[in-house]
Amino acid sequence: xxxxxxxxxxxxxxxxALIKKGGYKVDLIDINSENVEALNQNGARVTGxxxxxxxxxxxxxxxxSHTYDLVFxxxxxxxxxxxxxxxxxxxxxESIVCTLQNGVPEEKVAALVGSNRTMGGVVGFxxxxxxxxxxxxxTELHIMKKYAFDVGELDGKPTARVHxxxxxxxxxxxxxxxxxxxxxxxxxxxxxxxxxxxxxxxGCTFGDVLNNAxxxxxxxxxxxxxxxxxxxxxxxxENMQGKDFRTLELQSQEDVKDKLExxxxxxxxxxxxxxxxxxxxxxxxxxxxSYINGYIAKKGEQTGIETPFNDLVVxxxxxxxxxxxxxxxxxxxxxxxxxxxxxxxxxx
Numbered sequence: 001x002x003x004x005x006x007x008x009x010x011x012x013x014x015x016x017a018l019i020k021k022g023g024y025k026v027d028l029i030d031i032n033s034e035n036v037e038a039l040n041q042n043g044a045r046v047t048g049x050x051x052x053x054x055x056x057x058x059x060x061x062x063x064x065s066h067t068y069d070l071v072f073x074x075x076x077x078x079x080x081x082x083x084x085x086x087x088x089x090x091x092x093x094e095s096i097v098c099t100l101q102n103g104v105p106e107e108k109v110a111a112l113v114g115s116n117r118t119m120g121g122v123v124g125f126x127x128x129x130x131x132x133x134x135x136x137x138x139t140e141l142h143i144m145k146k147y148a149f150d151v152g153e154l155d156g157k158p159t160a161r162v163h164x165x166x167x168x169x170x171x172x173x174x175x176x177x178x179x180x181x182x183x184x185x186x187x188x189x190x191x192x193x194x195x196x197x198x199x200x201x202x203g204c205t206f207g208d209v210l211n212n213a214x215x216x217x218x219x220x221x222x223x224x225x226x227x228x229x230x231x232x233x234x235x236x237x238e239n240m241q242g243k244d245f246r247t248l249e250l251q252s253q254e255d256v257k258d259k260l261e262x263x264x265x266x267x268x269x270x271x272x273x274x275x276x277x278x279x280x281x282x283x284x285x286x287x288x289x290s291y292i293n294g295y296i297a298k299k300g301e302q303t304g305i306e307t308p309f310n311d312l313v314v315x316x317x318x319x320x321x322x323x324x325x326x327x328x329x330x331x332x333x334x335x336x337x338x339x340x341x342x343x344x345x346x347x348x
Contacts, residue, residue: 003168004029004068006083007075008039008058010127010276011100013135013174015072017044021173027066028058031079031088038059038133048127048272049137049144058168061086070165071097072121076280077105077291084112091117098151098165102192102276103291104185106154118200119165120181121151122188124241125173126273133278138273147241150188152181183238187245189292190226190237193310194219195267197293199275203327210264214233217256218336219263221309221343224250226296253343275332281320281327289317312339317345 001024005016008030028044030036039058046052061083067090075083084097091097091113098119099105100317110118125139126148137144149169153162156179169175178184198209209215227249230237237245245265248259277287277318293310300307312335320327 001164002026002028002066003170004071006071006073006086006087007079008035009031009074009076010129011123012072012074013039013044013129013133014046014050014127014137015123015169016099017052017056018172019042019168020056021054022168023170024168025239025250026057027068028056029061029064030058031061032132033060035132038131042133045134046137047130047134048138049141050137052245058182064090066090067092067095069095070168071095071098071297072099073099073105073109075101076276077101077103078286080105080108080315081112081323084109088113093124093227095115096165096257100149102188102196102288103295104182104189105291106181106185109293110154115154118173119151119153119162121149121165121169122184122240124148124150124188126270128274128276128279130160138270140269143241143269145173149175150178150181150184150240151175151239152178152184154181156180174228178238180236180238183236184240186230186235187237187240189296190223190245190248191240193226193293193296193313194222195270195273195288196275196277197222197289197310197313197317199273200277200281200287200289200320201313201327202329202332203281203320204274204329205271206267206273206275208329210267210271212333214333214337216260217253217340218312220250220256220259221340222293222313223248223259225300225305225307225310229296229300229303229305229307232305233299277317278327284324287317287321289314289321293317308339308343309336312336
């Protein structure tokens with residue numbers, strides 16, 4: 001089986017390298033020529049909670065020549081169409097494109113490559129791109145190995161090919177097969193919208209969010225909005241990392257304090273992580289905010305669910321994009337504080 005990792009960024013480097021170490025033939029495909037050259041010359045260097053350098057094969061999309069049986073899609077959603085258009089001639093009729101992107105991209109991917117060639121997937125660990133050919137694993141290794149992936153067919157069937165994909169991803173860390181991939185994708189969307197959204201909006205690490213009371217109260221409302229929007233679209237969130245994310249729904253603001261232990265337990269091991277959207281802001285790039293918190297807001301609008309906390313995250317991140325300035329924690333946290341005050345007043 002010939003495998004491609006499309007998008008050799010922070011996660012792509014680690015996933016591609018460990019699949020290669022596991023004995024599979026895999027190409028790391030990336031549009032960054034400097035990154036491709038570093039990977040080919042020096043190997044994939046993994047730092048952080050895993051220190052290892054693994055020889056890999058990397059290639060620029062313009063130089064593709066092989067047909068791939070399996071493609072793990074790890075580009076940012078803003079590049080989905082361009083990336084898949086480039087690799088489409090190198091897929092055969094039974095090729096699989098497994099989405100390991102943030103957000104809920106399956107509908108768009110299926111429209112580009114065909115629903116029969118699309119499989120959904122979720123990554124359960126974090127990483128930071130440190131430079132050409134180098135990625136820092138920012139999730140504790142034992143957590144990464146235990147909850148690395150969830151994959152599933154769009155129709156939920158336990159096919160032979162989904163078991164094949166599981167076997168390959170198990171070389172990186174445990175891969176769970178799900179019959180409700182949309183429910184898993186929305187649970188991961190909640191994870192991204194809360195901590196990644198706040199990390200990008202405030203310009204800080206997950207640990208900084210965990211340690212700030214206003215940030216956590218706001219984050220709890222982001223989660224609540226996500227759960228309510230998902231339900232309005234008949235999506236039932238699935239457990240992730242052994243936790244039932246549906247329990248994060250709020251009946252009132254008084255419930256927030258009862259959810260904090262959950263957040264500390266699940267996200268504490270990821271405290272060193274800085275959202276990839278914040279990394280994009282640091283590099284002056286367009287973020288995925290429209291596909292994360294913006295997606296929740298869009299879906300909420302379709303069914304009449306208000307999403308003021310997600311809206312504020314989108315507003316702050318887009319402002320940073322437009323002004324090419326990094327968010328300032330002290331300035332932006334006050335905007336969340338004001339929203340919490342107005343929200344509390346409205347429900348008195």
